Amino acid sequence: MSHHTSHNIVGSVFDNTSKIAAIFIGATAIIAGSIMGSVNPFLRGATSSQGALIDTLFSVLLGIATAIFVIVQGFLLFSIVRFSRDPEDEADGIPLRGNARLEVLWTAIPAIIVVAISVYSYQILAAIDRPQPDQLPIEVTGRQFSWEFYYPDYDIKTSELHIPLGRQILLKLTSADVNHAFWVPQMRIKKDALGGKITTVNLTGTELGTYPIVCAELCGAGHAVMRSQVVVESGPGFQNWIQAQVGVKQRAAAAPADPKALGRQLYNQLGCNACHKLADAGAVGLVGPALDGIGSRAANAVPGQSAEEYIHTSIVKPNAFIAPNYQPVMPGDYGQRMSDKDVDALVQYLLEQK
């Protein structure tokens, strides 16, 4: 065979049909990329200002990725259809071994694209990390398998996060045991909570509402149910909530003789409310059995156990008795974390739930 120069071979393998196909694939890529980039059906409507930035960046990347996807799959499909061999054709294809110009091009263009994405991503990252002057600090502690929030400005501790609309929150995360990750999917913000270290992240709620907080780092048997929620409230609503929390705390301190108030406070502070529904405490958790009416049921729950024994055991040794259809995921360390007095108060409180 004659020795083709690279240029001649390219001419012979890139005929008019190929040119039309290339133009069609290229146009489809641009159109599909533009549509996906502007519509972005996958990640939109973030409810934090940081999340909105992430959604914008995602739209741009989705547009670029769609275009590249169409180009590669388009040329692949076209080749499969166009260059499929006749059953009788035993000949070889044209020995085209490379093309310097093409190879430089398809090294350089992707390089430029990824560097441009990096620069844009960096700008978005800098905006996400930029602190506002009036940040509200909130300390977050993850533990197997609950979240605890401490507001140093007001000295209150809660098991769900309330934040005022539009004000930047500085979350300071840590862990009491293994690694956890604080994630609010609707707000797009995620950060690991590690023992012995404080990690920080900014969060600014931009839409009133209640959004789930999810643990995103595998932390043990109950990882899947380590949940809480963040409630974005208007400025006055947030102040009312703060006052209510402070009031609960003061009443409990002023009237330590009232075990029922103390029990209710413990129920919400220790995170029981995150998993166990209980109308009296305003709890709506669904992970564990509901505790409405537990006081009347407890005596008959396990033969040989009085109501008091049963509830006490279920708090300090949660895996001793597992209610039907529930998983053994309740943390086993309440016996160590709580004083005997607190356990008794909680047991008395639950016994009164008739």
Added chain:
Amino acid sequence: MREDSVVGTGWVRHGGRKFSDYLVFNTDHKVIGIQYLALAFFFFILGGLLAGLIRAQLAVPDGQVITGSTYNLTLTLHGTLMIFLWIIPAFTGAGNYVVPLMIGANDMAFPRLNALSFWLLIPGGLLLIASFAAGGAESGWTAYPPLSATAPLGQTLWAAALQFIGFSTIFGAINFIVTIFNLRTPSMKLTQMPLLAWAILATSLIIVLGTPVLSGALLLLIFQRVLGAQFFTPAGGGNPLLWQNLFWFYSHPAVYIMILPGFGIISEVLPIFSRKPIFGYKLIAFSSMAIAVFGFLVWAHHMFTSGMDPFLRVPFMVTSMIIAVPTGVKIFSWLATIWAGKLRFTTSMMFGLSFISMFVIGGLSGIFLASVPIDIHVQDTYFVVAHLHYVLFGGSVMALFAGLYLWYPKITGRMLRERLGQLHFWLTFMGFNLTFLPQHIAGLEGMPRRVYTYAPEFWIWNLLSSLGAFLMAIAVLPFLYNALRSLAAGKVAGPNPWRAFGLEWTLSSPPPVHNFPAPPVVEGDPYGYGERPVPGVSDHKAQVAA
């Protein structure tokens, strides 16, 4: 040294003449290759059954098939088996069988070390299975402390298992490097080497540089668990991030350990079934080496949300983006290889083409993950699960099957049934996409990974995933039947059923125990389609096109 009398009997043998030769310490690279492949396939089935358990549990939001604790055990063993006892040993096995043949060598450089590498996998595999039975290895294949430091006994067995497997791969890699440099037939220049040999060389360099770091980290974990050291717990002055840095310093390059041999196989499959030379040989070979180097500079992108130094995330983002370039170069080179070819859609080719199509999806989702702000949202979600399966199944496993269908006739001397192969391919392809495409959306919408229960809003995506997994499980059956039945009933293959270049195709199928009677002489690289006749193929139609 060539007489059969020296091959021995009993527990140390050389060469595979009868079935029992495959069950003992055997120093023939071809026997060892088959041992690797058979063992790896066993673990593929086992890991697949565990995946089935996962998908059964997740078919409905509040599945009651297994408990949270058992679920964590299951996902840990699934990931560990699929990575360390399926993909890596399967590629090692394929490389063991074909690389010495491809470069005109009579065996690997250190045959006894080669056998040891394989046999180290047995205690490794047994310990992993024991870790499941003992309970406690519930911290995922990434085994982050403090969770993995305080878990019960099974986690120690898990770490010990990975030590055995780690040494196995290190020994194997040393063997490949020495073999490729020293036992190559003298007439074959480095630039005439098959691209699979380049890929295995790059992979082996990564293993030699990276796996000892994993072994060290595992040793620290074992010290912490058994001797009470405090490397990873803050209460004792340790640091949980230390593990993450050491682990990912190995485990991100390990991603390339699991994909570069796949790249190599695709670079062999596409020219054969396109009847065209590989396009851009030097750039493909060079990009493998570039990935081997750059692969060590990107590990912290697994830690963008972990509390690492915030500014350091930026340089790691840039390197993680740039490593997409050499990979993209390969994709474009493969597209140019099939362009204007004479495509034959054998099962091997179908897996090869689907590799390109699927791997691109995994590559593109990788760009999203490399971008720090997007990673903040999608890290540790089902988006990552989808991404890694598009790379490791859509990429690595598709490539493995492409290679198995290509070399099965060489290894066994028999052809596989094409129709069963096509059935295997289409069931796999459809099942795979049905399983993993929806997981992208579940992750973006807020479903974290490694959960045994989830919010009802993710039900539809999980149901589709579970149905797809069922299809993938069924897909294995025609392959198993085909592979076993064709051993005896398949059409006789002859030395070169694909009319392919490459020294392995100049030998009988299966090749003789000592491979080449004399060092073979090569005329060029094994991609001369359309340039020169395929040696030994007399059919005039197979000759050069005018």
